[in-house]
Amino acid sequence: MDPMAISAPLDVVLTNTASGKAYEDYASPDHNSFLLSTPPLKWGILGTGRICNDFTQSLKLIPSAEVVACASRNSLPGAEGFAEKHGIPRSYGTYEQMCGDEDVEIVYVGNVHLFRREVGEMVLKAGKHCLLEKPIALSKSDAVYLTSLASSLNLFLSEGMWTRYFPAIEHVRSLISDCKIGTVTAFKSDFHFHTPDQESYPGSPLYDPRLAGGSAMYLASYPISGSLCCFPTWPDKVVCNGIIDGATGVDTQGTISLRFPPPPGAASAAPGERLDGMGGGMANLDFGFLGESAEETTIIGTGGRIVVHGPAHCPTKVTVHVKVPGSVRGEASVTEAEFPLPRVTEEVRESGGFYYPNSQGLAYEASAVARCVARGERETPQYTAEESVKVMEIIDEYRKHGAGLCGLFRCQR
Ligand SMILES: NC(=O)C1=CN([C@@H]2O[C@H](COP(=O)(O)OP(=O)(O)OC[C@H]3O[C@@H](n4cnc5c(N)ncnc54)[C@H](OP(=O)(O)O)[C@@H]3O)[C@@H](O)[C@H]2O)C=CC1
Numbered sequence: 001m002d003p004m005a006i007s008a009p010l011d012v013v014l015t016n017t018a019s020g021k022a023y024e025d026y027a028s029p030d031h032n033s034f035l036l037s038t039p040p041l042k043w044g045i046l047g048t049g050r051i052c053n054d055f056t057q058s059l060k061l062i063p064s065a066e067v068v069a070c071a072s073r074n075s076l077p078g079a080e081g082f083a084e085k086h087g088i089p090r091s092y093g094t095y096e097q098m099c100g101d102e103d104v105e106i107v108y109v110g111n112v113h114l115f116r117r118e119v120g121e122m123v124l125k126a127g128k129h130c131l132l133e134k135p136i137a138l139s140k141s142d143a144v145y146l147t148s149l150a151s152s153l154n155l156f157l158s159e160g161m162w163t164r165y166f167p168a169i170e171h172v173r174s175l176i177s178d179c180k181i182g183t184v185t186a187f188k189s190d191f192h193f194h195t196p197d198q199e200s201y202p203g204s205p206l207y208d209p210r211l212a213g214g215s216a217m218y219l220a221s222y223p224i225s226g227s228l229c230c231f232p233t234w235p236d237k238v239v240c241n242g243i244i245d246g247a248t249g250v251d252t253q254g255t256i257s258l259r260f261p262p263p264p265g266a267a268s269a270a271p272g273e274r275l276d277g278m279g280g281g282m283a284n285l286d287f288g289f290l291g292e293s294a295e296e297t298t299i300i301g302t303g304g305r306i307v308v309h310g311p312a313h314c315p316t317k318v319t320v321h322v323k324v325p326g327s328v329r330g331e332a333s334v335t336e337a338e339f340p341l342p343r344v345t346e347e348v349r350e351s352g353g354f355y356y357p358n359s360q361g362l363a364y365e366a367s368a369v370a371r372c373v374a375r376g377e378r379e380t381p382q383y384t385a386e387e388s389v390k391v392m393e394i395i396d397e398y399r400k401h402g403a404g405l406c407g408l409f410r411c412q413r
Pocket residue numbers: 046047048049050051052071072073074075078110111112113133134135160162205211217218356
């Protein structure tokens with residue numbers, strides 16, 4: 001067996017959703033009204049850092065969402081300060097205490113990576129639904145453990161892959177399933193930013209291997225998950241490379257190349273026939289802490305391409321290039337579509353706004369989660385547990401093979 005091969009492709013066809021429902025059921029052309037029609041849900045916020053701030057602010061854009069409690073791991077004053085800032089009725093100095101709050105229906109987990117398994121387990125065993133920030137876990141086996149635990153307890157669990165809920169991405173997925181660019185054959189995506197400009201080096205958790213820092217843990221799940229929804233099969237081969245920072249020991253940038261086989265039963269093209277309809281392809285992904293990239297995603301098909309403009313992990317603009325029929329190369333009709341973010345209210349501005357780019361878009365994710373919980377669903381069709389597990393399997397490969405076979409090396413001469 002090819003030493004770089006990962007598990008065999010699953011027998012899946014590209015459906016828009018896990019539950020087989022049309023994507024359009026979950027989005028509305030008027031995205032503010034999508035937020036306004038969200039069913040009620042009572043949230044507890046686990047952690048008091050930056051993404052917890054941004055997620056809590058985004059919930060203020062959903063009138064039916066209620067944040068009833070928040071918790072810091074060990075600082076009651078920290079939790080009280082967060083509660084005061086956001087008008088949250090109850091605050092706790094430990095995560096366990098908040099999980100015991102009867103009013104909390106779902107816990108948003110936004111603390112550092114290291115504790116995903118133990119915190120996810122604590123939330124689920126307390127009988128609460130759970131939205132875990134990315135990455136869902138530190139390994140495939142932990143991701144399987146958490147998703148299986150949620151299923152066995154009949155609780156909702158999802159990874160906070162918020163990109164999937166942006167109207168721009170819903171639009172891209174419907175373009176692909178409507179074959180607007182023919183058959184997808186290639187995917188490329190980059191996500192680099194110069195992290196020392198916003199994260200103190202080497203003190204930040206981003207550079208701490210003991211807290212599961214590093215560029216793959218922080219960034220790789222975006223381009224990997226982006227590629228998974230563009231092909232009808234799972235990848236059957238992964239090749240990766242990366243650089244480790246000599247001083248801290250975390251990876252500071254990496255590349256992952258994925259090969260997607262054709263779907264089972266796809267007809268092979270006979271010699272001399274067109275090659276489309278086969279559905280296999282390649283994805284080239286890169287990410288890192290060391291420089292400023294466009295953060296763009298391009299999906300390439302037999303009949304054109306789709307560009308998701310930066311910031312592609314929280315996008316608002318998509319350009320579609322459709323090859324003019326009969327043209328040989330380069331001639332395309334070009335359509336641009338823009339998807340404005342939810343309006344930021346005075347209340348959000350007055351309580352300090354957001355730390356991260358386009359964070360008001362977290363409201364799309366929160367709204368989709370509330371809809372699923374209200375319907376008794378245990379994951380979202382936009383981003384399934386199976387996909388979260390597959391992403392972790394690929395990151396496991398990156399970490400394992402990156403260290404040896406593919407030449408991940410210490411950055412020293
Ligand atoms: N969806 C998105 O766009 C983004 C997602 N993220 C994800 O959110 C998570 C948190 O990131 P971010 O908010 O930027 O991080 P912050 O450093 O701002 O906050 C992290 C929280 O984790 C806890 N924490 C911090 N240091 C330690 C430590 N040494 N030991 C134990 N716990 C610690 C603290 O919780 P407490 O308050 O309880 O003390 C802190 O508030 C990560 O999983 C990251 O990948 C991050 C940015 C954007």
